[in-house]
Amino acid sequence: MTEVEVIEALDHHDFGLDGKWSSQTKLLVAQLGAQKLELNKWWAFTPQNWKCPSCNKPKRELVRLSGSKCLVAKLVSHHDHTNELVESHAPVVWLPDGSREPTAYALREHLKGLAKGFLTRFPPTIVCEQCNNLELVLKKKLGIPETVTLSPSEIGKLRNYDSKTHDQILDDLISQLLEWADLSAKHIELAKLHFRPEIHPIHVGNAGWHNAADQVKRSAVSIIENKCHALAVQGIDNVDQFLNLSLANPSSLNSNRPKLPSPTEIDYLSFKHPDPLRQSVINEIALDWSCPICWRSAFQCFASSRKTPRKFMLNLLKRTISIEFGQVEETTIVCKDCSDFHNGLVRYCQDKGLDELQYLAEPRKIEVEAVRQGIKTAPHQRHLTDYDAAIDFLLGPFSQDADLDIEPDF
Numbered sequence: 001m002t003e004v005e006v007i008e009a010l011d012h013h014d015f016g017l018d019g020k021w022s023s024q025t026k027l028l029v030a031q032l033g034a035q036k037l038e039l040n041k042w043w044a045f046t047p048q049n050w051k052c053p054s055c056n057k058p059k060r061e062l063v064r065l066s067g068s069k070c071l072v073a074k075l076v077s078h079h080d081h082t083n084e085l086v087e088s089h090a091p092v093v094w095l096p097d098g099s100r101e102p103t104a105y106a107l108r109e110h111l112k113g114l115a116k117g118f119l120t121r122f123p124p125t126i127v128c129e130q131c132n133n134l135e136l137v138l139k140k141k142l143g144i145p146e147t148v149t150l151s152p153s154e155i156g157k158l159r160n161y162d163s164k165t166h167d168q169i170l171d172d173l174i175s176q177l178l179e180w181a182d183l184s185a186k187h188i189e190l191a192k193l194h195f196r197p198e199i200h201p202i203h204v205g206n207a208g209w210h211n212a213a214d215q216v217k218r219s220a221v222s223i224i225e226n227k228c229h230a231l232a233v234q235g236i237d238n239v240d241q242f243l244n245l246s247l248a249n250p251s252s253l254n255s256n257r258p259k260l261p262s263p264t265e266i267d268y269l270s271f272k273h274p275d276p277l278r279q280s281v282i283n284e285i286a287l288d289w290s291c292p293i294c295w296r297s298a299f300q301c302f303a304s305s306r307k308t309p310r311k312f313m314l315n316l317l318k319r320t321i322s323i324e325f326g327q328v329e330e331t332t333i334v335c336k337d338c339s340d341f342h343n344g345l346v347r348y349c350q351d352k353g354l355d356e357l358q359y360l361a362e363p364r365k366i367e368v369e370a371v372r373q374g375i376k377t378a379p380h381q382r383h384l385t386d387y388d389a390a391i392d393f394l395l396g397p398f399s400q401d402a403d404l405d406i407e408p409d410f
Contacts, residue, residue, distance in 0.1 A: 002123045017044060018059070024048045025073070028063055034071035040350055042075035042126050050075075054131035054155040062128045076132040076350075078152060079124040082115040085147040089188045107195050114191050119184050122151040131155050142174055145181040260304040262380045263312045268302050271314060281316045285333055292321060293338040293371050300379040301335040320365040329365060337383045341375055341390075342366045348387040357394055370394050 018024065020037050029037065043059075051058050052075075063073045090108040093101035135150045138158050144150070150158065154173065161170050273279040282298075290297050302314045315336035322329050349357040374390030375383040 002125050018046060018048045018050075019044050022048060024060065025071075028060060028073075029071055032063070032065045032071060034065060034069055036068065036070040038066075038070050038072045038074070040074045040347075042077060043073050046075060046126060050126075052128040052131055053125060053152040054127050054134075055159065056156070057128065062130065074129045075126050076129050077124045078127045078132050078135070078149075080120045080122055080149045080151075081147070082119045082149075083112055085119070085184060085188060086111045086115050088147065089185070089192060103197055106197055107192065110195055111188060111191055115188065119187065121149065121180075125152050127152050127155070131159075134159060144174065144177050147184065148177050148181045150177075260381055261310060263302050263304070265299070267312050268299050268314075271302065271312060273314065278315060281318060281333060282314060285316065289333070291335040291338060292332055293334055293366065293368050294375060294377045294383065296335060296377060296379065301337070303380045303382065322365045322367050323369075334366065338366065338371055338375070341371050341383055341385055344385065345370070345374065345387050345390055349391065357391070367394065 018039075020039060025037070025039070028034070046059075048059060052062065059073070062075075063071055066072055086108060090104065090111050092108065093104040095101055131152070135155050136146075138144070138150060138155065138161075139146060139148070142158065142161065154177075157170060157173065161167065161174075273282060285298060288297075291301060298314060298316070301316070302312055304310045304312050316333050317336055317339050318331060319334050319339055319342075320329055320331050321334065370390045370393050373393040374386045374388075376386075377383055
């Protein structure tokens with residue numbers, strides 16, 4: 001189902017919403033012995049008999065039980081990443097005062113408009129989380145450039161592709177995708193070559209898109225209210241209340257964390273990570289290194305595992321971070337706790353239906369100030385997290401600057 005079809009289906013008399021209160025969810029919790037539940041927006045908005053258009057699996061086969069006995073049930077809006085192709089050919093240019101260079105910005109917006117019209121291969125479509133993640137794996141396996149996004153049906157066709165046996169139909173499909181990647185890049189370069197600011201005026205902002213998305217969501221409000229009333233779901237006045245009743249709230253997962261034991265300096269100096277790649281990252285840091293986000297030293301990031309027997313561990317990762325709210329980017333080494341917070345914030349925004357913050361996941365870079373607003377730190381302890389505080393920070397600039405590039409998903 002495309003996103004538009006999901007919203008339209010809300011008004012159908014046979015359409016059944018699927019929250020943590022539904023009969024199917026309760027049955028899955030009982031069968032798997034789950035102690036917690038984590039659902040997201042698209043799971044709640046789709047019928048209980050929904051099937052993934054890529055793998056054709058029903059919902060009951062798509063849930064998984066995490067190590068902490070949490071039933072995870074998530075669907076994802078899979079969309080064509082044409083904007084990433086455009087951004088690779090026309091990146092944003094930042095001026096010393098922190099503003100965007102207007103001609104480069106106008107070129108990028110012009111190319112985005114063209115690409116949305118003639119390079120987007122399929123509309124945003126709801127698929128299972130597994131198939132959405134498989135898309136990137138398939139492209140790497142088959143040598144398909146990242147600038148091409150596999151459609152839901154193509155993911156289903158290529159998931160069992162075997163290069164040794166050679167299925168001619170699938171071989172032809174791969175060749176077509178490679179040709180599409182080449183032609184797309186040439187089209188973008190041609191449009192870029194012939195861009196003239198004086199004859200291609202750009203209206204800054206996406207007010208039309210936002211108005212259309214808001215209209216769809218306003219229509220969904222009354223539909224969901226009527227549907228919930230018909231299903232005898234109590235306490236529902238609007239979409240937010242429906243989602244709060246239907247979804248788990250990941251923002252509170254770390255609120256009651258157990259205090260972990262502190263290591264000694266001998267523990268730290270004798271530590272060697274069991275993963276050679278992780279150890280190689282540790283070897284790169286200087287003696288006075290500190291996490292550029294939470295400012296903890298390497299010794300302070302050294303912490304015990306939650307599981308028994310207790311093992312002290314230091315996990316450092318190379319990530320792209322964005323400083324001064326997206327204006328300065330650099331690839332550096334950060335602690336795993338800050339990286340985990342960013343990943344959790346992305347999932348939280350998706351679960352809450354905050355489509356205007358979709359850019360957090362694409363490209364995958366950490367907004368430093370947003371993370372700092374949402375964490376409380378202590379030496380040798382996991383961060384206490386407050387995703388809502390980070391979201392308040394992120395939404396603040398958007399409400400004041402309508403020119404910021406927010407990509408809606410409708």
